[in-house]
Amino acid sequence: MTLTAGLLLLSVFFVLLVIGVPIAISIAGASIATMLILFPFDVAVFTSAQKMVTGLDSFALLAVPFFVLSGIIMNNGGIAIRLINLAKLLAGRLPGSLAHTNVMGNMLFGSISGSSVASAAAIGGVMSPLQEKEGYDRTYSAAVNIASAPTGLLIPPSGLLIIYSLVSGGTSVAALFIAGYIPGILWGLATMAVAYFIAKRKNYPVARKVTFSQGFKVFLDAVPSLLLIVIVLGGIIAGVFTATEGAAIAVAYSFILSVIYRTFSFKLLPKMLLETVEVTAVIMLLIGTSSMLSLVMSFTGIPEAISAGLLGLTDSPIIILLIMNIILLIIGTFMDITPAVLIFTPIFLPVVSAFGMDPVHFGIMMAFNLCIGNITPPVGSALFVGCSVGKVKVEQVFKPLLPFYGAIILVLLAVTFIPALSLSLPKLFGL
Template sequence: MTLLSGLTLLIVFVLMLILSVPISVSIVIASIVTILLLLPFDMAIFTSAQKLVTGIDSFSLLAIPFFILSGILMNNGGIAERLVNFAKVLVGRMPGALAHTNIVGNMLFGSLSGSSVAAAAAIGGVMGPLQKKEGYDPRFSAAVNISSAPTGLLIPPSGTLIIYSLVSGGTSVAALFLAGYLPGILWGIACMIVAFIVAKRNSYPVSERVTFKIAFKTFIDAIPSLMMIVVVIGGILAGIFTATEASAVAVAYSLILSLIYRTVKIKDLPRIIMESVELTSVIMLLVAGSAVMSWVMSFTGIPQAISNLIMGISSNPIIILLILNIFLLIIGTFMDITPAVLIFTPIFLPIVTSFGMDPIHFGIMMVMNLSVGNITPPVGSALFAGVSIAKLDLEDVMKPIIPFYVAIIIALLLVTYIPAISMVLPELLGY
């Protein structure tokens, strides 16, 4: 019966996606069809409705709409240009300095906005014309921008890590935030290494020397934007407020900053709030639908069956983690990161904890892995945003972005097999 249930769930789900049914609706329909094999119609519908409601009945999930609103305010608040100027100072006069500026800018802005698409659009929109003016190949510039855009999904505050915390059974959000720093930075460094090699080979220009006065002024201009990270993460670690309360603080801070910069007016707030409501409703429906699917899978014994299948292939943790990485990379190419985390965490987390892997380490590995799907076809949202901003065709970008894919996969394997990269900061600070 487990095999029949699993096949039914998979076939109906894939069929719904092929028919272009929204993924949240596809999840619910596939789950209900599957549970009808085992329960009477009235009981199946009643229980599914209960799970829809209880799936989003969580105080921790309040952080999601607030962080979304904060990110949209930041995206509308003229933050990108100040962070780009600051990134220029950080990278100095390295070969291909503007490419490195793009990468660092994406790391900074992505962490503030919590969106790879926002980073690719905002930073790419600023850096693309500058790089073209300096003689950079537009295809290379687009590849740099796209490949580094998802770093903000790891560098906190990250809404994806909050969702993982919920679905994994209450893994510490503060610990996950701390654990995301080094892997996110490692991703950025991997992209910078590739950019350095390509820039050196093509003799791309270095930036002009910046005087101490200009560098100091640029740093001062960027401090208010950078302080949001300090206030939010520092407040959580100091125990001043929880991650959920921190999300509300982030909204207040980003709103005040945007009003001070005069890049957001009071009349813009209804539009911004409506945009955040629409995005929040999409995510919450995904969370609710995934709660139904998780219950159906648990009821039918699907996770245990998958666990037995994988453990039957090998009991070696190295091989198992390699299998999970390959599977998640494939999943990430056609499924958005949020539903993927919601669906596959309950399946894979028991497998990795059975051989002693920390849930924090696995969460970072999983989110980093699925984030690659943001920049790969056929549905990579950051990929298409970056291509659109650069005014190029997808085919133009695929060849120059391949070296970045290789570097990112190497970084992923390092994070997978060297737990200290994820765990050193949480352990150092007592998490």
């Protein structure tokens, strides 16, 4: 019966996805259909509904709407342009300095807003016209913006890592946040390395020199925005407040900062709140239905079967991790990050735990894989937004993106097989 139930669960889920049913509804439909063959009707319906509600009964999940609202306020609060000016300063006189400014801008703004889409839109929307004016190829500019947009999902604070913490059984949010720094920065540096060689070959212009006083003014202007990271992460690491309380502080700080910058409009507040509710509702529905799915999978024994299958295939952790990377890369190309984390964490985490992989390390590896899917067709949201603001078609930008994909994959392999890249900072802070 459990084998039949497992096959039914997978079959219904993928059939619903193929015919275009939204993923949350597909998860719920497959879960309920499977429960109905395992239990009587009333028990199946009651248990499914109860699990969906209890799956959302978590204080940690309050961080999600707060971080979403914080990102929306920042996106409308004039913070992006100040971070772009700082990125210009940091890029210095590298060949193709505007492209490097784009990458650094995405790293800075993405880490604060926690959204690759917002980063691609805000930073790319400013940088693409500037690069075109300086003679940069439009497809190259779009590729640089797209390739670096997901760095903010790894560099904390990150709502994605909070969701992983919840579904993995309580992995430390503070440890995950700190662990994301080095992989996220390496992603950005890899993108800059590719941009450097292309800029050198195409002889793209170098930025003009900036005086010390000009640079100091730009730095001071950006400090208040950067302080958000220091306050939120510093408070969480020091134990002053939880990740959820830190998210609420991020909302208050970004609101105050936008008012000080005189870029906040109270007329836009209802729209911002509505957008926050819409995004949060989608995430919460996914979490609720995924809780049902995890219950059904525990009854059918799917995680144990996959774990036994992988461990029976080989006893080499290297081969198993390579297989997982390939699967997650494929999954990321057609599934959004949040549902992928919710579905595949309970499947793969027991496997890596069997050979002693740290759940923090695995969480960063998984997030890194799925972030790549954010910039690949057919459902890469940052890819489509980056093409839109860059005024290019997806088919035009795909070839310029290939060398960036190659560099990012190399960093992924380093993150996968060098645990210190993810674990050294958490250990340094005693997490």
